[in-house]
Amino acid sequence: MKHTTIILLLCFFSQSVFAQNYYVAVIQGKVYYQNKLLRKRSKIQVGGQLKFSSIDDYLKVSGPGGLYKITPGIDNKVSNNEFLIAVSKDLFPAVLFKSTSSSSFSITSNHYYHFQGYQYSFFNKTAFDIKKEWTENNSQLVLLHQTAEGLISQPATIKKGKLLLKKSNFAPLSANKTPLYIDSTAIVYVKNMEKWIELIAGKQKIEDILPNVEIYEYSSSSSEDSTSADKPAVILDYLGTVRFVSERKFTKDMRFFIKSCQPKSQDEFLNDFEFEDYIWDNYGNLYWSCLSKTLTEKVTYWETE
Amino acid sequence: MLCLTLFWLSLPRTFGDERFFLKWTCLIKKSILGVDHKPLPKDILYIDVAGSKTLLDVPDPLYQEMTGFHHTSITDREQLSALINYISEYGENISLLVLDLTFEQASPADSLFQECVSRFPFPLLGASRIQANGRLAPSVITLPTAVASYLTTDNNFMKYPLFLADSLPTLPLVMLGILEKAQYKKRLFWPTVNGRISLANPIIDFKIRPFDFNDSGNLEKEHFTVFSLGTLLFEWGFWDEADIRGILKDKLIIIGDFREDVHQTVFGQLAGPVVLHNAYLTLKEGGNLISWVWLLLFYLFFWWLSYRITKESNDKRSVSPSNRSKTALGAILKDSIDEAFILVLATIVSYFVFNIHVNILVLLLYLKTISYFYSKLSR
Numbered sequence A: 001m002k003h004t005t006i007i008l009l010l011c012f013f014s015q016s017v018f019a020q021n022y023y024v025a026v027i028q029g030k031v032y033y034q035n036k037l038l039r040k041r042s043k044i045q046v047g048g049q050l051k052f053s054s055i056d057d058y059l060k061v062s063g064p065g066g067l068y069k070i071t072p073g074i075d076n077k078v079s080n081n082e083f084l085i086a087v088s089k090d091l092f093p094a095v096l097f098k099s100t101s102s103s104s105f106s107i108t109s110n111h112y113y114h115f116q117g118y119q120y121s122f123f124n125k126t127a128f129d130i131k132k133e134w135t136e137n138n139s140q141l142v143l144l145h146q147t148a149e150g151l152i153s154q155p156a157t158i159k160k161g162k163l164l165l166k167k168s169n170f171a172p173l174s175a176n177k178t179p180l181y182i183d184s185t186a187i188v189y190v191k192n193m194e195k196w197i198e199l200i201a202g203k204q205k206i207e208d209i210l211p212n213v214e215i216y217e218y219s220s221s222s223s224e225d226s227t228s229a230d231k232p233a234v235i236l237d238y239l240g241t242v243r244f245v246s247e248r249k250f251t252k253d254m255r256f257f258i259k260s261c262q263p264k265s266q267d268e269f270l271n272d273f274e275f276e277d278y279i280w281d282n283y284g285n286l287y288w289s290c291l292s293k294t295l296t297e298k299v300t301y302w303e304t305e
Numbered sequence B: 001m002l003c004l005t006l007f008w009l010s011l012p013r014t015f016g017d018e019r020f021f022l023k024w025t026c027l028i029k030k031s032i033l034g035v036d037h038k039p040l041p042k043d044i045l046y047i048d049v050a051g052s053k054t055l056l057d058v059p060d061p062l063y064q065e066m067t068g069f070h071h072t073s074i075t076d077r078e079q080l081s082a083l084i085n086y087i088s089e090y091g092e093n094i095s096l097l098v099l100d101l102t103f104e105q106a107s108p109a110d111s112l113f114q115e116c117v118s119r120f121p122f123p124l125l126g127a128s129r130i131q132a133n134g135r136l137a138p139s140v141i142t143l144p145t146a147v148a149s150y151l152t153t154d155n156n157f158m159k160y161p162l163f164l165a166d167s168l169p170t171l172p173l174v175m176l177g178i179l180e181k182a183q184y185k186k187r188l189f190w191p192t193v194n195g196r197i198s199l200a201n202p203i204i205d206f207k208i209r210p211f212d213f214n215d216s217g218n219l220e221k222e223h224f225t226v227f228s229l230g231t232l233l234f235e236w237g238f239w240d241e242a243d244i245r246g247i248l249k250d251k252l253i254i255i256g257d258f259r260e261d262v263h264q265t266v267f268g269q270l271a272g273p274v275v276l277h278n279a280y281l282t283l284k285e286g287g288n289l290i291s292w293v294w295l296l297l298f299y300l301f302f303w304w305l306s307y308r309i310t311k312e313s314n315d316k317r318s319v320s321p322s323n324r325s326k327t328a329l330g331a332i333l334k335d336s337i338d339e340a341f342i343l344v345l346a347t348i349v350s351y352f353v354f355n356i357h358v359n360i361l362v363l364l365l366y367l368k369t370i371s372y373f374y375s376k377l378s379r
Helices: A082-091 A193-200 A206-212 A247-261 A266-272 A275-283 A288-297 B002-010 B017-032 B077-090 B110-119 B171-180 B229-235 B241-247 B272-284 B292-317 B328-336 B339-354 B360-377
Strands: A003-009 A021-028 A031-033 A043-045 A049-054 A058-063 A066-070 A120-123 A126-129 A140-147 A150-155 A157-159 A162-165 A182-190 A233-239 A242-245 B044-048 B053-059 B066-075 B096-099 B124-128 B145-147 B226-228 B252-256 B262-265 B268-271
Touching: A021 B229, A082 B017, A120 A288, A140 A193, A150 A193, A150 A206, A182 A193, A193 A206, A206 A233, A242 A247, A247 A266, A247 A275, A247 A288, A247 B268, A266 A275, A266 A288, B002 B292, B002 B360, B017 B339, B017 B360, B044 B229, B044 B272, B066 B077, B077 B096, B077 B110, B077 B229, B077 B241, B077 B252, B096 B171, B124 B171, B145 B171, B171 B272, B226 B229, B252 B272, B262 B272, B268 B272, B292 B339, B292 B360, B339 B360
Parallel strands: A120 A242, B044 B226, B044 B252, B096 B124, B096 B252, B124 B145
Antiparallel strands: A003 A049, A021 A043, A021 A058, A031 A049, A058 A066, A126 A162, A140 A150, A140 A182, A157 A162, A182 A233, B053 B066, B262 B268
16 A cells, blocks of 8 residues: 555535535545544545545545535546547447357356355356366266156266356246245265165155265365265255356346446445445345456456456 | 328337437437537436335235235335425425326325325426326326336337327326317327427437436536435425525426336437427427428428439439449449438428428338339339
């Protein structure tokens, strides 16, 4: 952080119209108003003197005249001509990297997979790393759904050495071909398919099979995870009810809001502008890596603008 | 052609290619020429209720009874009541409070909210929704409402109807009636506003665009602000009374959902309440009215087009050297001034002078068809 003192005379466009106060809502760094350190909810008046201790400092204030973000004034070099902005956006749209090697993105996780039974929202075909041996020598990865009609085992989709979570993998049908509600799902590495089928036959809940399967445990001290040969399967992780959201719609949505509020970082966008709550309300518990990677790769306002 | 123009303008549909034209004529007029009549931000108070939701138990869709497992999210009517109480107590010269919200689900706070609405001392207008069966969705709150819906074929917003479901006035038109004391009527072919013939589905002139909203940092640029309902209620707890009175003085207040109720427009996504406001501003500026001068202008343009088609056809039959251009530039210019150019010119003049956008693609197709048959017949 650069330590410097920047003095700003508080002068709003609406000064002549509004002679009211403004109230500090967010404060970054040490900012002084009339030589008094500002805190949240401090009252400031138009015409006063603000002193910033760093060029990274800023204030967000709210008042009858509107909401403003006040910075030392160094980074507000945005063009004020709507026509020129529209021309530049239409003629020179932001150039983004687009990979042609994969139809979806992958998420690297050292732990398999840290879902811990929570409900999550994913984009369709979200990819996860797997170990090679899970799909070799008659081994298979399956998704074990717990439904009102008992346990349903469904082969997981593996593509290019990745586990793909697809919407179609989470749409089991009942005996009379109606969709079944999934209470929870286990991601299972099946070593012996015959024994596995015998094991889950007639079982209603995942907990019914727990004595006869292994539970994956991550060990930081060992790179190899020991598995018992006599048990037919290893439960790698659990998922609560899964929801799939449209990546395209989400990206479009985020782009709109990012353009509206012009955050400088993902953190500012999600926390200061409270879009983490918005995403939760509208898209559910969107898997963090999906969110972060999409914001970084596809919504690159703060990098390109 | 004049009839076709008027007929096409009365339809809710538009062509996608016209969006490009609409956007750039609008930007040139407003941004370069500076003809951008819009209200001052200090006269508008936008309040967003997207963050003020509450969960409500609803019946199980299969068993049709309350099971405690099914919930729906609705706008917190206690927070709305608190806001309305603030406006009632501290508001001064509120021209209109628009609630761009429907109240279809009953909630425990309904009686409180109804009481606040009934005692509200300023003009108030709520929104209603047309269901798939063509009927208005029932409201559990009694308040004056107008239809807040528009017709679209491709989820793009361009035109806002004045009447829907035969004769129900839409919200922007009712706003015009309340704020400007305008008289409107649905007639057989065309609606009338203050006795003047109006387009049934005028193209909206976007006076308030995404560019006009919070510039987050530029203190010298006037901008519109969307306040969050919850934030306002929280901060009014420690604001000076004079500041609360200041923000609630001489205002048109529009309350709605600015996060989920978003619409695709030629200028990008815009919140539903702002779309409504733009539709009202278009009507206020007469962007829907048909004048005799406008009709005469288009009559002249179409006369010019007809003249060119007949002349072109005759020229092809007897190409005289005097009709040929002597320079290459002249030849290019002559070729460029075709029907499309004249129609483009017509719609630019129409928009710049009368604020009326005209759909030119259909006219162009019609013209090309007519000129083809005319040239065939005249051989």
